[in-house]
Amino acid sequence: MTSPLIHAIIGCGRVAPNHVDAFAAQPGISVRWACDRDAAKARSLALAYDVPAVTTSVAEVLADAEVDSVSLAVDHAQHAELAAAALRAGKHVLVEKPLAMTVADGTELIELSERAGRVLSVVSQHRYDPLVRAVHDWLDSGLLGRLVSVHAVLQCGRTTTYYRDSYWRGTWSGEGGSALVNQGYHALDVVRSLCGGLSVVGAMTGTAHLREVMETEDTLAAVLSGSSGALVTYGVTVASVVPWRTRVTVVGTAGTVVFDLDHPGTLHFVEGGPELLREAEAERARTTREEPSGIDYYGISHRRQAADFCRAVRTGSPMTASGREGLETLRLLADLYRTGRRHAVVPQPATAG
Ligand SMILES: NC(=O)c1ccc[n+]([C@@H]2O[C@H](COP(=O)([O-])OP(=O)(O)OC[C@H]3O[C@@H](n4cnc5c(N)ncnc54)[C@H](O)[C@@H]3O)[C@@H](O)[C@H]2O)c1
Structure with a gap:
């Protein structure tokens, strides 16, 4: 024992x-x-x-x-x-x-x-979510063919109070960024794992709507390349009216998958050969909602x-x-911030006239 x-x-x-x-x-x-x-x-x-x-x-x-x-x-x-x-x-x-x-x-x-x-x-x-594991398996087994592109977008809403009431959020010294490193971390990390590595081609940060309460970014958009040559777009904002939604589209030469990374992970769309469609059906049938402890979009996979x-x-x-995987994602975050902050946009309020 x-x-x-x-x-x-x-x-x-x-x-x-x-x-x-x-x-x-x-x-x-x-x-x-x-x-x-x-x-x-x-x-x-x-x-x-x-x-x-x-x-x-x-x-x-x-x-x-x-x-x-x-x-x-x-x-x-x-x-x-x-x-x-x-x-x-x-x-x-x-x-x-x-x-x-x-x-x-x-x-x-x-x-x-x-x-x-x-x-x-x-x-x-979210790397442990059954749906994410399934998409990994479909890539590894060739059911999706060669990876062509991935598009990932997280939109969520954070109020001014969320930042004002926190001793660390919305500051470079306490949070080290905001939308990307905090809310957008998982979508980036999962896409990095699906692509077997990512490098930054271009990025922009913006603080459009929450600038009275944060010195960091509320929005980031990026273009990246996957290690096997996939073209990747990634976007995150905390300035949406949608409380929380992460949508990921994976396009391979033999199949396409569209899913939400959130809890419960939802498989929206699959197109491809008969074996992929059979596996997708099994995945839909298998997925049952497990009740998370705490905030529900954090999901249940902390247990896994x-x-x-x-x-x-x-x-x-x-x-x-592993820690090394965490280090590689941190390296990518640092590259995204280095590039994105060089192209920071602070939109001015619209003027009448
Ligand atoms: N994996 C996820 O889905 C997920 C979700 C939310 C937050 N997080 C991460 O979890 C971490 C905490 O986030 P949170 O939202 O729970 O923050 P929070 O501000 O709600 O809680 C942090 C707590 O740490 C306490 N604390 C700070 N310094 C301490 C110290 N030296 N000793 C003892 N207690 C101390 C604070 O008093 C506070 O209660 C962050 O890294 C955040 O990015 C991850």
Whole structure:
């Protein structure tokens, strides 16, 4: 029998319920700590999910020798420092996206985790969605033919209060960008995985509608190229009236797939050969809605990534969302910001006349 693993959640804000739920769902795991520098938030998460110990101190969690692993669900600016501290304390780390704010910090974390022999994984829950796995399989098995192009658009709506009430969102120092690195992360990360790598051809950022409350971008548009030559367009905005929708179109020489990445992933359209159509029918029939804990478009796949993480901790097996994958997505984000900020657009309000 394998010994139980003990996990801790650091940061008890919006996404924390997905972590405590994900680890609580794993056999042989117990979540011992809810840690937030705001004691009320730590207490409220602990109460809602029966977490026995509460603290405002990360050091207290890291000093608990029985803690095997931690989830880091804090603002982007603290990911690198807290992940390094946890790895140095001998903990395995599941850090929310992005891995770090800079590629240099991300690279140091990977090296540290490898030296320490500890698992470091960056949350990319949608890579584990059954529909995304199916599209991967259709590409790998040749049912879609050679990849020609991918078009991904996330539109969502964020209010002025969302930024005003946050100590870190909408700032370069706390969030490191906004629409792309925060809401748009998963669509980019999934497209990068479908294409086997992406490089930036061009990008523009805009702050059209939320500029009184954010110094970062509310919108980004980009053209990229896939490593096998696919042409890729990518767009994200947080200034839409649509609460949340990610639409991805994958065009191959033998088939086309249109799907929503959100929860539940929806397969809208498939065209291609009889085997692809049969597989798509099976996928539609198989997909059942699972009820997520917390905000519903975050989906249910934090559970799947937690399962992969626990397996890696126990057996050393490689993870789908490895730290190195997180580093490659961070590199791409940095390239997109470098290019996009050179072409930043701040539209002026329309003048009468
Ligand atoms: N995977 C997803 O779908 C998803 C969804 C939402 C957020 N996220 C990511 O999760 C992370 C957190 O986002 P959020 O929306 O939950 O933020 P949030 O602001 O709601 O919560 C962050 C919490 O961390 C606490 N905190 C900050 N510094 C701390 C410290 N040193 N010690 C203890 N507690 C500390 C804050 O008090 C706050 O309660 C970000 O990286 C974000 O990008 C991921």
